[in-house]
Every structure is written in structure tokens, then in C-alpha cells.
Amino acid sequence: GEPEIELSKCIGCVKCVKACPGKALEIFYTPEELEILAALAAQGNLPDEEVDEGEKQRRELLASYRGVWVFIEQTEGEAARVSWELLGKGAELAENLGVELCAVVLGHQVEHLCAEAFSYGATKAYLLDQPVFRYYRTDPYLDALCYLIDRYKPEVVLMGATGLGRDLAGAVATRVKTGLTADCTGLDIDDKRNLMQTRPAFGGNIMATIMCDKFRPQMSTVRPHVMPMPEKTEGRSGEIIRKSFAINEADIFTKVLEVISDKKGKDHVDIAGAEFIVSGGRGMMAKENFAMLKELADELGGVVGASRSAVDAGWMPQERQVGQTGKTVRPKIYIACGISGAIQHLVGMQDSDMVIAINRDREAPIFEVASYGIVGDLFQVVPAITERLRELKQ
Numbered sequence: 546g547e548p549e550i551e552l553s554k555c556i557g558c559v560k561c562v563k564a565c566p567g568k569a570l571e572i573f574y575t576p577e578e579l580e581i582l583a584a585l586a587a588q589g590n591l592p593d594e595e596v597d598e599g600e601k602q603r604r605e606l607l608a609s610y611r612g613v614w615v616f617i618e619q620t621e622g623e624a625a626r627v628s629w630e631l632l633g634k635g636a637e638l639a640e641n642l643g644v645e646l647c648a649v650v651l652g653h654q655v656e657h658l659c660a661e662a663f664s665y666g667a668t669k670a671y672l673l674d675q676p677v678f679r680y681y682r683t684d685p686y687l688d689a690l691c692y693l694i695d696r697y698k699p700e701v702v703l704m705g706a707t708g709l710g711r712d713l714a715g716a717v718a719t720r721v722k723t724g725l726t727a728d729c730t731g732l733d734i735d736d737k738r739n740l741m742q743t744r745p746a747f748g749g750n751i752m753a754t755i756m757c758d759k760f761r762p763q764m765s766t767v768r769p770h771v772m773p774m775p776e777k778t779e780g781r782s783g784e785i786i787r788k789s790f791a792i793n794e795a796d797i798f799t800k801v802l803e804v805i806s807d808k809k810g811k812d813h814v815d816i817a818g819a820e821f822i823v824s825g826g827r828g829m830m831a832k833e834n835f836a837m838l839k840e841l842a843d844e845l846g847g848v849v850g851a852s853r854s855a856v857d858a859g860w861m862p863q864e865r866q867v868g869q870t871g872k873t874v875r876p877k878i879y880i881a882c883g884i885s886g887a888i889q890h891l892v893g894m895q896d897s898d899m900v901i902a903i904n905r906d907r908e909a910p911i912f913e914v915a916s917y918g919i920v921g922d923l924f925q926v927v928p929a930i931t932e933r934l935r936e937l938k939q
């Protein structure tokens with residue numbers, strides 16, 4: 546039947562308002578009640594919400610977790626750039642929470658990464674430097690990270706949403722029984738010290754803010770290039786906590802026999818790291834027409850990207866795709882040619898410093914995120930821009 550509110554028992558704790566999934570409840574106060582509340586607030590004496598014993602214990606447990614951690618991903622002693630990007634974001638969160646920003650470094654002969662982490666803002670580094678951690682393998686990394694988490698109890702753990710990070714983060718969250726939000730595009734702290742983890746949901750049609758308010762640590766992965774790179778200050782120091790973790794090579798089932806690099810020689814283009822990107826969509830009409838974009842990109846010292854439609858049509862390889870199922874890019878200038886601006890494309894490029902859109906349909910949604918919009922035929926506009934750049938260079 547209809548839910549009833551027992552007015553004699555209601556203490557106005559507004560718990561029901563917060564808990565109602567349909568946001569169907571609202572509490573109205575009479576002018577007299579408002580006066581009393583204002584008086585109580587002035588004395589700093591507002592009635593607390595009702596908290597039972599279990600809830601109290603849970604809150605104490607959560608409060609025993611402190612600090613923001615960033616897992617420093619490394620291959621053969623070289624850190625993944627995303628780890629430094631996360632230190633930049635992590636510093637903001639740590640400051641907001643009034644806690645330390647810590648780097649977690651696992652590997653073999655990787656102590657120099659602690660110093661690098663300090664130069665990007667960490668004040669402490671947990672270091673496990675043992676031959677067994679030389680190559681990434683899920684089991685030993687999982688055991689080691691869970692050991693550190695159990696022992697030092699961080700409230701936030703951030704990792705890059707790379708192949709390695711996705712693998713490790715999921716395994717760790719499962720083992721320590723906490724939540725994990727993958728591919729966050731925004732991170733912030735709410736008034737109760739909870740991490741607000743924002744990411745696209747339902748095919749990128751909405752942005753959802755996800756909280757993990759009942760468990761610790763709160764874990765998120767973030768894709769490369771989503772967070773800006775922090776400034777590097779050489780010579781900043783911090784505290785290194787050296788640990789060793791008892792683990793036998795013989796007990797690990799996976800052996801690394803050979804490492805084959807995916808850096809594919811001179812044809813390999815990293816659009817995620819490019820400063821200038823000229824992207825083409827279905828409006829390019831044919832594979833050959835991408836040569837026109839290459840010419841413009843060459844003039845700018847940039848690279849050619851693509852929408853998913855262009856990739857699906859076979860005009861560009863998948864590694865050039867920008868968007869939700871492609872790469873997230875943050876160039877200085879992003880030029881979108883014949884791209885309509887579907888939400889799944891926008892989430893991958895809307896944080897570019899400048900977006901220039903060329904489209905013959907003035908209603909195209911790409912214009913909503915464009916700094917400059919050119920309504921016209923790209924087959925005229927693109928060569929004209931290239932031409933003008935060449936003239937300027939002479």
C-alpha cells in the first residue's frame with residue numbers, strides 16, 4: 546500500500562529523502578521550524594542523523610583509511626605517462642582531503658621512479674624492488690599491491706586504464722572487496738570525503754557520477770590523456786618506504802619468455818600524444834581523400850585521426866580512432882572534418898584546447914563543442930587552409 550510517515554517518530558534526519566531512489570520525497574519545514582533550525586545551526590548544534598551501531602563501526606573502519614595512492618605503471622624501468630597525469634589529479638584530491646599523495650612503485654631496479662614521482666608531486670613512495678616484479682604478471686603484482694593496501698590502508702587508489710592497469714585494478718578490487726570505476730573522466734571529493742567518480746554511461750549518452758561510500762579503498766582507472774600532465778619540479782624530495790614482499794618465483798605459474806614491443810616502427814602513430822590532430826569522418830567519402838588531411842596535418846606537424854565511421858569503412862586503421870571505443874585525445878588543436886559530432890566521438894576529443902569543425906551541415910552537433918566552426922564543403926575548405934599555411938610559412 547501507500548507508504549506512511551509516522552510523524553510522531555520522524556526526527557527530520559532527511560535520511561529517507563537521500564535514500565529514495567525516485568527522489569520522490571521532500572521535507573518542508575514550517576517557518577517556526579526553520580527558525581529553530583537556523584538557531585541550532587548558529588550554535589553549531591544541528592541534530593545528527595540517526596546512526597545505528599553497525600553504521601558507526603563501518604564509519605570508523607572507513608575513517609581508518611587515509612591517503613591517495615597512484616600506482617606507477619612501468620615497463621623496463623620507464624613509467625607510463627598516465628601515471629604522472631594521475632599524480633597531477635591525485636595531488637588535487639589529496640589536498641582536498643588533507644592527506645598525503647603517495648606513489649606505489651613495483652618492479653626491479655626501479656628506485657629512480659620514486660624520485661620522478663616526487664618531482665610530479667608525490668610526497669611518499671612505497672617501493673617493492675625485487676627481481677620477481679621485473680615483468681608485469683597479474684599474480685605477484687596482485688599479491689604485492691593487496692599486501693600494501695592491507696597494511697597501509699589508502700582511501701583512494703588510482704591507476705591508468707591501460708592494458709596492465711585494467712587487469713590489475715579489477716583483480717585488486719575483487720580481492721580487497723571494494724568497488725572500482727573504470728575509465729573515469731572526472732574525479733572529485735564530496736563533502737563526506739567520498740570520491741566522486743564521473744564516467745560516461747549508457748553508451749556515452751549520460752555522464753554518471755559513481756560513489757563507493759561503503760568500502761575502502763575507492764578505486765578508479767583513468768585513460769591516458771584524460772587528465773592534464775602536471776608540472777615537473779626537479780629536485781623535490783619525499784619519503785621512500787622500502788618493503789620486501791615474500792614471494793617465490795617457483796610459486797608463480799606465469800613465466801615471461803620474451804617481450805615483443807608493440808611500438809611498430811616508423812609507421813606507428815600515437816594520436817593520443819599528438820599536439821595537432823586533423824580527423825576525418827564519413828564526410829571524407831573515400832580512403833584516398835585522407836591524403837588531403839595528411840597534407841594539412843604535415844603542415845601543422847600533427848597527425849591524422851578518424852571517427853569510428855571512417856575506421857569501420859576501412860579508410861583508417863583502428864589505432865587512429867578517436868572516441869569512446871577509440872583513443873582519448875587532448876591536442877592543442879583538433880580539426881574535425883566531415884564528422885557529425887556523435888556523443889561517442891565527443892567524449893574522446895572535447896577536452897582539446899581548441900576544436901575547429903568543418904561541416905556542411907550547420908546543425909551538426911560538432912559545432913556545439915567547436916571553438917571555431919566552418920560551415921562549408923570540406924573539399925574546398927581543407928585545401929584552402931593548407932594553402933594558406935604554406936603561404937604564411939614562406
Ligand code: FAD
Pocket residue numbers: 748825826827828829851852853854855866867868869870871872882883884885886887888889890893903904905906909921922923924
Ligand atoms: P556521420 O555521423 O555520418 O557524419 C558525417 C558528417 O560529415 C555529417 O555531419 C555531414 O554533414 C558531414 N559531411 C558530409 N560531406 C561533407 C562535406 N563534403 N563537407 C563537409 N562536411 C560534410 N564514434 C567515434 O567516432 N568514435 C568512437 O569511439 C565511437 N564509439 C562508439 C561506441 C558505441 C557503443 C556506439 C554505439 C557508437 C560509437 N561511435 C563512435 C559511433 C558514433 O555514434 C557515430 O556513429 C560516429 O561517430 C559517426 O561518425 P561520423 O561523424 O564520421 O559520421
